[in-house]
Amino acid sequence: xxxxxxxxxxxxxxxxxxxxxxxxxxxxxxxxxxxxxxxxxxxxxxxxxxxxxxxxxxxxxxxxxxxxxxxxxxxxxxxxxxxxxxxxxxxxxxxxxxxxxxxxxxxxxxxxxxxxxxxxxxxxxxxxxxxxxxxxxxxxxxxxxxxxxxxxxxxxxxxxxxxxxxxxxxxxxxxxxxxxxxxxxxxxxxxxxxxxxxxxxxxxxxxxxxxxxxxxxxxxxxxxxxxxxxxxxxxxxxxxxxxxxxxxxxxxxxxxxxxxxxxxxxxxxxxxxxxxxxxxxxxxxxxxxxxxxxxxxxxxxxxxxxxxxxxxxxxxxxxxxxxxxxxxxxxxxxxxxxxxxxxxxxxxxxxxxxxxxxxxxxxxxxxxxxxxxxxxxxxxxxxxxxxxxxxxxxx
Numbered sequence: 001x002x003x004x005x006x007x008x009x010x011x012x013x014x015x016x017x018x019x020x021x022x023x024x025x026x027x028x029x030x031x032x033x034x035x036x037x038x039x040x041x042x043x044x045x046x047x048x049x050x051x052x053x054x055x056x057x058x059x060x061x062x063x064x065x066x067x068x069x070x071x072x073x074x075x076x077x078x079x080x081x082x083x084x085x086x087x088x089x090x091x092x093x094x095x096x097x098x099x100x101x102x103x104x105x106x107x108x109x110x111x112x113x114x115x116x117x118x119x120x121x122x123x124x125x126x127x128x129x130x131x132x133x134x135x136x137x138x139x140x141x142x143x144x145x146x147x148x149x150x151x152x153x154x155x156x157x158x159x160x161x162x163x164x165x166x167x168x169x170x171x172x173x174x175x176x177x178x179x180x181x182x183x184x185x186x187x188x189x190x191x192x193x194x195x196x197x198x199x200x201x202x203x204x205x206x207x208x209x210x211x212x213x214x215x216x217x218x219x220x221x222x223x224x225x226x227x228x229x230x231x232x233x234x235x236x237x238x239x240x241x242x243x244x245x246x247x248x249x250x251x252x253x254x255x256x257x258x259x260x261x262x263x264x265x266x267x268x269x270x271x272x273x274x275x276x277x278x279x280x281x282x283x284x285x286x287x288x289x290x291x292x293x294x295x296x297x298x299x300x301x302x303x304x305x306x307x308x309x310x311x312x313x314x315x316x317x318x319x320x321x322x323x324x325x326x327x328x329x330x331x332x333x334x335x336x337x338x339x340x341x342x343x344x345x346x347x348x349x350x351x352x353x354x355x356x357x358x359x360x361x362x363x364x365x366x367x368x369x370x371x372x373x374x375x376x377x378x379x380x381x382x383x384x385x386x387x388x389x390x391x392x393x394x395x
Contacts, residue, residue: 024282028315029322031275032371034200035268036364041334042355043363045355048233050250050257052352056190057245059222060092061134064072064215064232067239071252075169077212079103081238085215090228092218094133100218104128107213109174109196111163120340121196122159124174126203128156134218135187143168143183148199151206154183156193158351162340166196174198175206184319191249194340194351203371218246272371276321279315319372323365330364331356 026032057063064085069075077085086101106125110119129148132138146152153174155166171178179198187193203209219225229242243251335356 022208022209024285025318027213028275028279028318028372028375031327032319032327032368033326035271035275035371036228036323036368037053037329038271038326039268039354039367040327040330040360040364041305042260042267043245043356043360044334044356045339046257046260046264047360048352048355049350050262051355052189052350053191053252055188055246055248056192056249056351059225059244059246060219062217062219062225062228062242063245063248064128064217064240064242065213067241069241072104072213072292073108075106077103077240078216079211080095081240082212082215084235084238085217085232085287087238088217088228090219090224090231090232092220101213101215102131102169103200103215105200105207105209105213107175107203107207108174111159111172112165113163114239120163122163124203125195125197126200127197128200131197134193134216137188137190138185138192140183141186146182146197146199146202149201150199151177151179151202152182152183152198154197155177155181156195156197156351157184158189158221158338159195159340160184162351172196175203177206189353191350238241268367272367276371279319279371280378282375308380309325312376315376316369317379319368319375320365323368323374326368327356327361327364328348331361 044244063072064077065072065075066077082103085097086103091099091101105124107124107126109124111122112119125230129145140154141157143154150247151174153172155172160166165168166172166181168181168183170181172181173179174196185193185197219228225242225244232238232240232242334354338351338355339354340351
């Protein structure tokens with residue numbers, strides 16, 4: 001109990017002295033705030049990208065690709081296979097018995113971005129005008145839907161915000177000449193909002209394709225996926241793979257998500273080293289300026305442990321303040337900030353919003369406290385080991 005009272009007393013003295021050395025203390029706060037701000041901002045980019053892809057689709061829908069294909073771009077589904085897929089048990093049906101399934105084309109086109117040296121790859125999805133039967137989250141928010149058989153385009157809200165050229169009334173090269181943009185759609189903020197949608201029949205004619213890339217089906221229920229998948233994989237006529245939509249799209253984010261996280265932690269480590277050295281210098285200087293004060297306390301009977309703990313508490317509090325500042329800055333400036341980037345797994349642009357989540361803030365604060373712990377440890381030990389007589393004589 002006596003040790004605890006000593007810790008409280010010494011810590012109170014240290015904290016009251018902070019205003020007198022506010023400038024040096026701010027070195028720790030600002031340094032750690034910079035590290036935490038950069039770390040949280042970069043990780044929020046990874047979190048936003050992953051959330052956009054992983055949040056695409058529902059467990060009541062499945063996507064079918066050619067066996068061995070990892071994405072739609074490299075998949076080929078023949079017309080015969082598409083007909084078999086849409087007649088597989090487990091698929092939901094309309095009141096008239098029509099399967100809720102849609103065979104689609106998937107390709108890339110170049111879209112110019114003002115100020116960019118090279119155009120960007122954007123996904124073109126050949127679908128049907130009644131796509132809402134399978135994707136009920138789809139809705140037109142500006143203009144109108146494309147006309148079947150006509151070279152018209154509806155653009156996702158996210159990609160429209162990123163490319164000034166993708167405006168209603170403008171044209172975009174899809175295949176075999178320009179196509180007219182007639183509408184803007186949304187699908188609940190998922191990855192489809194980074195795509196251009198056109199009529200499958202018109203795209204088939206323009207691209208001279210005879211096979212689809214994928215088939216998306218709406219299931220009777222989430223539990224019906226097992227029935228649907230087993231029926232496909234046991235059919236000797238079929239060499240295809242079926243995945244739940246969220247699982248498929250989440251797998252398309254893994255590589256870039258990992259790359260961004262590695263980059264974020266690498267930058268944080270490099271910046272963190274500088275912040276730790278700054279904290280060390282500040283805390284060493286603080287101990288040196290209070291050498292007589294510390295020696296006096298030791299001469300009065302205060303132990304070394306209270307001195308160590310008090311210096312550590314001061315360092316941790318300054319680090320925590322820096323972490324909070326960095327987290328707040330990251331949240332204010334980056335949360336919800338929308339960008340587009342190239343997904344290396346699909347070679348196409350994906351628009352997404354940064355997401356500063358509570359978990360990322362907790363990680364940032366943990367990072368700040370770790371730096372504060374390292375930066376205060378050695379000065380604290382030095383403070384406890386100050387020779388009492390020599391320090392008093394020097395003072």
